[in-house]
Amino acid sequence: MSNLHEHSNRTVVSLEGMKKLEEKLQYLSTIRRAEVAEQIAVARGFGDLNENAEYDEAKNEQSRLEAEIIDLENTIRTALVIDDSSVSTDRVNIGTTVRVYDEEYGEEIEYTIVGARESDPLNNRISNESPVGAALLGKKRGQTVKIDAPGGTIILKIRDIQHKK
Numbered sequence: 001m002s003n004l005h006e007h008s009n010r011t012v013v014s015l016e017g018m019k020k021l022e023e024k025l026q027y028l029s030t031i032r033r034a035e036v037a038e039q040i041a042v043a044r045g046f047g048d049l050n051e052n053a054e055y056d057e058a059k060n061e062q063s064r065l066e067a068e069i070i071d072l073e074n075t076i077r078t079a080l081v082i083d084d085s086s087v088s089t090d091r092v093n094i095g096t097t098v099r100v101y102d103e104e105y106g107e108e109i110e111y112t113i114v115g116a117r118e119s120d121p122l123n124n125r126i127s128n129e130s131p132v133g134a135a136l137l138g139k140k141r142g143q144t145v146k147i148d149a150p151g152g153t154i155i156l157k158i159r160d161i162q163h164k165k
Helices: 015-044 053-078 131-136
Strands: 013-016 080-082 096-102 107-114 126-129 142-148 152-164
Touching: 013 015, 013 107, 015 080, 107 131, 126 131, 131 142, 131 152
Parallel strands: 013 080, 107 126
Antiparallel strands: 096 107, 096 152, 142 152
8 A cells, every 4th residue: 555645635534534424424414404494494484584683694504504515525525545454554654553752751642643634633633734743654663753843843753653543
């Protein structure tokens, strides 16, 4: 398998992430669409549509919802789905968990590299497009990476690369 960072023009998601995107699309295009249609119908009953804030808000919500549905459909259609178990652990890649040593703080940290749609920095699931994720991509065990961050330079030494946890 080629290095996944070569596909940066496509959204990269895991099998699990694709399932979540599909579930969200299903929810938005059925339940949420029906709720918004009901809000519009109720707001119409409030009278003059020219001065009807509830109607305007419901129509705005409908526009936001339809835009989100279109975005999800496009993402699902064009996404590169990664089976984490097939990802090589020779180098840091999307779908790997990398254990690094932060030289400034003298501590080990584990980051799981995921596509942007699945990132959750509070749980150390970082995007391949984030500064740290992008700097780690393609690197091997034992390599040291310097990352210029807003708070200064971060120096991380790669200790281990495993399949995503």
